[in-house]
Amino acid sequence: MSRPLVYRQLRQASAALDDVFSPARTDDTGEVFFMLPVTQRWLDQVILALTMVGHVAFRATIELMRDLFGVPTSLGTNHTVLQQAAQQAIAINAGIDRSPIDTGLHDELFQGPQPVLAGVDVLSTSSSPNCCNVKRRTRHALAYCGVRCRTSATIFSRSPAW
Incomplete structure (x- = not known):
């Protein structure tokens, strides 16, 4: 495999990704299904859902946030979001009455x-x-x-x- 071949394939792949994720590209009807108010809390929920529901690795979550939303995140950010969610879950679990369990x-x-x-x-x-x-x-x-x-x-x- 030659270096020019690798560079040509890299350019083709990059052009294909740019085409697929281009803001000008729309579906056939051009209809917008809904608009989302994207807040920091919403982004944190996305990180939590990707990790806990989708079983997505931290680094893949970072890539998705950067590539899909244009939001830079870090391993530390992911860790902090998950730790805060865990602390909230601990507080909720502490309030559950387990006395009926036999x-x-x-x-x-x-x-x-x-x-x-x-x-x-x-x-x-x-x-x-x-x-x-x-x-x-x-x-x-x-x-x-x-x-x-x-x-x-x-x-x-x-x-x-x-």
Whole structure:
């Protein structure tokens, strides 16, 4: 593969991207479907949705924000947005009454290579489980990082990790 070939392909790809994302390019009817008021809060929600719903990597989120919206972001920005959302979720979860939970199902999830023990209420529906507790394995012991609940029965999966 020669250098001129690589440069020619790079120019063709760049021209194709410019054509596809050109502001002058519209659909056949030219109809605008809706207008969005884009605020910083809306951009933060996009970052959160891309990461949590779309499972998009931080660097891919940065590229999308730059290429699609023309908004420069950084790894630190993504991290801060996710940390703020996590703190809000902790506050919301702390206000949930878990006393009706009678039987808990426990299984491990993996956050990267790190096993995390998660508990779910047996009687809750699969579409909106009532999370009972979460334990994270540390080097020394299992440490609670969620909310404890008192159950009359606990069902664990058989797993050599625990």
